[in-house]
Amino acid sequence: MDLKNIIYKRFERYVKIDTQSDEASRTFPSTKKQLVLLKLLAAELKAIGARNVKLDKYGYVTGEVPATTKEKKPVIAFLAHVDTSPAASGKNVRPQLHKRWKGGDIHISRRHGIILNKKNCPELAGCAGDDIITASGDTLLGADDKAGLAIIMSAAEYLLAHKEIPHGLLKIGFTPDEEVGQGVKYFNVKTFKADCAYTFDGDVAGAIEDENFNAAGVKITIEGKSVHPGTAKNAMANAARIAADIVASWPENLLPETTEGREGFIMFTDISGETEKAEIAGIAREHDPKKLKAMERQLEAIVAAKRLKYPLARIEVSFREQYRNMKEVIDRRPDVMGKLMSAVRAAGLEPHVKPVRGGTDGARLSFMGLPTPNVFTGGYNYHGRYEWVSLDGMNKSAEVLVNLAREWAK
Ligand SMILES: [Zn+2]
Structure with missing residues (x-):
């Protein structure tokens, strides 16, 4: 033909x-x-x-x-x-x-x-x-x-x-x-x-x-506490910096730029913030739905650790199913x-x-x-x-x- x-x-x-x-x-x-x-x-x-x-x-x-x-x-x-x-x-x-x-x-x-x-x-x-x-x-x-x-x-x-x-x-x-x-x-x-x-x-x-992929949207919101930087010791929670800390804590081997084939990842697509408030948006992708859930738990564990590290801040993380x-x-x-x-x-x-x-x-x-x-x-x-x-x-x-x-x- x-x-x-x-x-x-x-x-x-x-x-x-x-x-x-x-x-x-x-x-x-x-x-x-x-x-x-x-x-x-x-x-x-x-x-x-x-x-x-x-x-x-x-x-x-x-x-x-x-x-x-x-x-x-x-x-x-x-x-x-x-x-x-x-x-x-x-x-x-x-x-x-x-x-x-x-x-x-x-x-x-x-x-x-x-x-x-x-x-x-x-x-x-x-x-x-x-x-x-x-x-x-x-x-x-x-x-x-x-x-x-x-x-x-x-x-x-x-x-x-x-x-x-x-x-x-x-x-x-x-x-x-x-x-x-x-x-x-x-x-x-x-x-x-x-x-x-x-x-x-x-x-x-x-x-x-x-x-x-199984796909989920990721959203992390951080409420900080603004205080004059001159008197901020033990009193400030800088939401923008906490956002950067969370993103930097995600393992480098679970990013789109380091994975292929059947390997899943989380990509942080948007970060916006100031002292009082910051937001991180991202996407989570995995072929195996169980591994997707495990990756979500892993990000939740990172967030839980940051809550202990920054007791003056409020940090929330949520996932939303996009496609399966x-x-x-x-x-x-x-x-x-x-x-x-x-x-x-x-x-x-x-x-x-x-x-x-x-x-x-x-x-x-x-x-x-x-x-x-x-x-x-x-x-x-x-x-x-x-x-x-x-x-x-x-x-x-x-x-x-x-x-x-x-x-x-x-
Ligand atoms: Zn096409």
């Missing part, structure tokens, strides 16, 4: 549309410009012959590829998001196609000296001989997740043109605002009526993800990952199951009743100017989608 040309043409068209989402916005979608691409995708779905194409009031685009089998099969859905990360500009993206990469330096921008190679990105190593797409040094590329859009659209078009491939009813969904954590906030799982779904929003070819690891939901439906593994193998790749070090729309969907693991799109270095995607990896991803459709009809 070679859809490289049509995938590239679509991808090129999609990345040129600026769809950056905005954390501070109170509207949904968070930015109007996302609707430009969502409308285009709805029109394109209709043009390729998808059924029941809808763009609803929230901006969600849904459509269907009708079943080709007579017997009823499970309904499978494929999802991708249109927005790009607020972390880097997505305006005037100029994609470059580096054909048949031989393994040397890829010059993203000679002007800015932005070079991509195996040294600064070992994940490239598996892509020798591939066509690599990058931006041009001023913006992110937007493969996260326009690669997913191009893959799903092109595979759907292929399936609509090849009715001899046996599959059940397939659903497609394109969503806004994944990067600001709100992607499926209003997504109606009940009316969507799928048995399981796959987000095409992963990274290098072969990688699949059924696990994400989807693995517990997906594990209850072993066929969801089982079929995916078979589909990846049928595309000639060895599946590499790994945990997401973050949250995914699929996590939220899983807890809404729709088990949704994540599938690779062939890219890496997302959210910045070093972002790249392998066109061959995208083609493999589209092949996995077609194989999934087949697998679920078996």
Whole structure:
């Protein structure tokens, strides 16, 4: 199956549309410009012959590829998001196609000296001989997740043109605002009526993800006691300094900058304060819910010690659940990952199951009743100017989608 040309043409068209989402916005979608691409995708779905194409009031685009089998099969859905990360500009993206990469330096921008190679990105190593797409040094590329859009659209078009491939009813969904954590906030799982779904929003070819962090927000408030510094001995509690002391007491091996893989962390994201009052905000992340709780206890113990050290201050710590690891939901439906593994193998790749070090729309969907693991799109270095995607990896991803459709009809 070679859809490289049509995938590239679509991808090129999609990345040129600026769809950056905005954390501070109170509207949904968070930015109007996302609707430009969502409308285009709805029109394109209709043009390729998808059924029941809808763009609803929230901006969600849904459509269907009708079943080709007579017997009823499970309904499978494929999802991708249109927005790009607020972390880097997505305006005037100029994609470059580096054909048949031989393994040397890829010059993203000679002007800015932005070079991509195996040294600064070992994940490239598996892509020798591939066509690599990058931006041009001023913006992110937007493969996260326009690669997913191009893959799903092109595979759907292929399936609509090849009715001899046996599959059940397939659903497609394109969503806004994944990067600001709100992607499926209003997504109606009940009316969507799928048995399981796959987000095409992963990274290098072969990688699949059924696990994400358990996440909690951390808040520490410190009430100090202000006294003239000249007479402060044994009478002052400086809330700002106590905040600094707490943050400095957290072990250095439990920070985002010192952990990887399955290792959890607490990151202190905001500290504000003065003598009378200080506040620390942070995030706690762990794949294992028990270890997350243990980490929370560990921070509470540090706070308890500071209460003894600073009896004149009042220190409170609290945690708030943000999202949970989807693995517990997906594990209850072993066929969801089982079929995916078979589909990846049928595309000639060895599946590499790994945990997401973050949250995914699929996590939220899983807890809404729709088990949704994540599938690779062939890219890496997302959210910045070093972002790249392998066109061959995208083609493999589209092949996995077609194989999934087949697998679920078996
Ligand atoms: Zn994404």
